[in-house]
Amino acid sequence: MNHLKTLLGFLKDRWLLLAAWLILFVLTVLVFWLIPHSPLDWGTVGYLFLMQCVLLVFFLAVSFLAKRRFWQKLTPRSGENLLQNYLQGARSVEEERIERYINQLISEHQELMQQVVGNQEEQKEYIDSWVHEIKVPLAASRLLLHAVEFDIPDDKFILLENELNRIDAYVEQVLYVSRLDSFSKDYLVQEVSIKSVIQPVLRNQANYFIQKNLHYKVVGDDQPILTDEKWLSFIFSQLVSNAVKYTPDNGQLTIQIDKDPQGTYLRLIDTGIGIPPEDLRRIFDKGFTGENGRKTDTHSTGLGLYLAKNLAKELGIELTAASTVGKGTTMTLFFPLLSYYEEIR
Amino acid sequence: MAKIMVVEDEVVIRQLIMEELEKWQFDTIGTTDFHQVGADFEAENPQLILLDINLPVFDGYYWCQKIRETSKVPIIFISSRNTNMDMIMAMNMGADDFVTKPFEIDVLIAKINALLRRSYNYVESSNETLVHNGLTLNIDNSSMSINDETIDLSKNEYRLLYILMKNHGKILSREKLLRALWDDERFVDDNTLTVNINRLRRKIEQTGTAGYIETKVGQGYIVP
Numbered sequence: 430m431n432h433l434k435t436l437l438g439f440l441k442d443r444w445l446l447l448a449a450w451l452i453l454f455v456l457t458v459l460v461f462w463l464i465p466h467s468p469l470d471w472g473t474v475g476y477l478f479l480m481q482c483v484l485l486v487f488f489l490a491v492s493f494l495a496k497r498r499f500w501q502k503l504t505p506r507s508g509e510n511l512l513q514n515y516l517q518g519a520r521s522v523e524e525e526r527i528e529r530y531i532n533q534l535i536s537e538h539q540e541l542m543q544q545v546v547g548n549q550e551e552q553k554e555y556i557d558s559w560v561h562e563i564k565v566p567l568a569a570s571r572l573l574l575h576a577v578e579f580d581i582p583d584d585k586f587i588l589l590e591n592e593l594n595r596i597d598a599y600v601e602q603v604l605y606v607s608r609l610d611s612f613s614k615d616y617l618v619q620e621v622s623i624k625s626v627i628q629p630v631l632r633n634q635a636n637y638f639i640q641k642n643l644h645y646k647v648v649g650d651d652q653p654i655l656t657d658e659k660w661l662s663f664i665f666s667q668l669v670s671n672a673v674k675y676t677p678d679n680g681q682l683t684i685q686i687d688k689d690p691q692g693t694y695l696r697l698i699d700t701g702i703g704i705p706p707e708d709l710r711r712i713f714d715k716g717f718t719g720e721n722g723r724k725t726d727t728h729s730t731g732l733g734l735y736l737a738k739n740l741a742k743e744l745g746i747e748l749t750a751a752s753t754v755g756k757g758t759t760m761t762l763f764f765p766l767l768s769y770y771e772e773i774r
Numbered sequence: 775m776a777k778i779m780v781v782e783d784e785v786v787i788r789q790l791i792m793e794e795l796e797k798w799q800f801d802t803i804g805t806t807d808f809h810q811v812g813a814d815f816e817a818e819n820p821q822l823i824l825l826d827i828n829l830p831v832f833d834g835y836y837w838c839q840k841i842r843e844t845s846k847v848p849i850i851f852i853s854s855r856n857t858n859m860d861m862i863m864a865m866n867m868g869a870d871d872f873v874t875k876p877f878e879i880d881v882l883i884a885k886i887n888a889l890l891r892r893s894y895n896y897v898e899s900s901n902e903t904l905v906h907n908g909l910t911l912n913i914d915n916s917s918m919s920i921n922d923e924t925i926d927l928s929k930n931e932y933r934l935l936y937i938l939m940k941n942h943g944k945i946l947s948r949e950k951l952l953r954a955l956w957d958d959e960r961f962v963d964d965n966t967l968t969v970n971i972n973r974l975r976r977k978i979e980q981t982g983t984a985g986y987i988e989t990k991v992g993q994g995y996i997v998p
Contacts, residue, residue: 561854561855562854564875564876565784565787565854565875567875567876568784568787568875568876569784569786569787569790570876571876571877571878572786572790572794573790575790575878575879576790576793576794579941579944579946583945583947583949583993583994587950593876604856615857615858615859616858617858624958631958632956632958635953636953638961639949639952640949642963642964644960644961645961646959646960646961647958647959647960657858659856659858
């Protein structure tokens, strides 16, 4: 089928040649026929035609085989990286031209790619070093703030501390975004206790809890899990900061730790404004802010949950959301139990 | 008191850490010449070192290794580098702990104290107390002594009295006191704060001293 198609394509490209041949043949016959007392009869014409046909077919076959060889080089095979294999083995002038053109395309593309990758690498390094640089004045500001803690009015102190916390959180986010695709280079899976991860996160956001009078409680026994502590605490802090943001004053936050044969669950249940069902599917999409994010004074970037979801995936944690508008949202982190059975699979 | 060496090239941070440490009665030495951190260490022989990673001349890892060749002094790294790789490397070089910038000074102090206790078998100077206006707060067994009576305090009462006495003469807002009462398991609310303040007052009044803690309406509490 495929060969037939190739053949038909080949003949189609040669239609001018075929037409010319036919015209020449007719012309030859005509000229001979016009000669007086011409010895031409149908038998001779048929014989001539047949002979020419055989020769034509032979010629076409040879040229088809040569063409097909080149065409095969131009046909992409599945799983082959077209931009890395230079063409070679052109025989005719036309083939050589095509070959030279394509090879130049490939080499220009490679050069460009190298440049782009290099730039990106440079940019990433710059961001990394920028984050480290900015942390020094940030650390100094924090120490300064602490030094004057009881010399300035309390409300100003807390406002300033909140602003510093926000700068800090944004800086962290930058770092995690730039590290997301080089994740494999920076993780350390260990046995950690869930509570030792969640407690510092809650403590870090203590100001918000106190200001909004959000009552939280931790339910369930502490469980050991196998994961990377730093990344998990970043994921959890994104969830907590969302819960705090979208829960009105005097609300309730429950952190629930459960365990069943499949694994360990860490649930964050808030009594916030909830997520509309049409938004729920998309809250983990990059840049999605939804109805809640568009409300004023929340400063939603649509990045937090996207990062949380992706990092969780990298760590083999399942992050899911359930919500009822007006009642609240439950975020669940599921840590599947690693069984030997699965490892063998 | 223990002598602590602060190896940090950011002047502001170094100064502030040293000031804070001095408030906690530590002796401090700040490094200014980063060519001879090792020599400074030999000369001063501190009980603990705070070490930054990014330093001029040689980095913190280098000095950590250098110091470890001759000494087992506790070393805490303080750095803005926070990849696991950095932490593992620091620990492998012989560091005892790792604090990432920006950090809470209280956390750093707590780590220093814990490390000193562990390394030198400090019986944390058992006479550690806060004294103000005739009331003595015993830090190691969370009790208070007043008018020749010693009264045990609950964890929350102790925390409140501690922060109020430490900042005596200043009004502490309810927010700040709630921060001091922060509990990892459940939210400590306004009522708990009021209840604890009242209990604390009653305990002090029972010994015959009235008005030790004053209420500033709309602002907070103060130990004058």
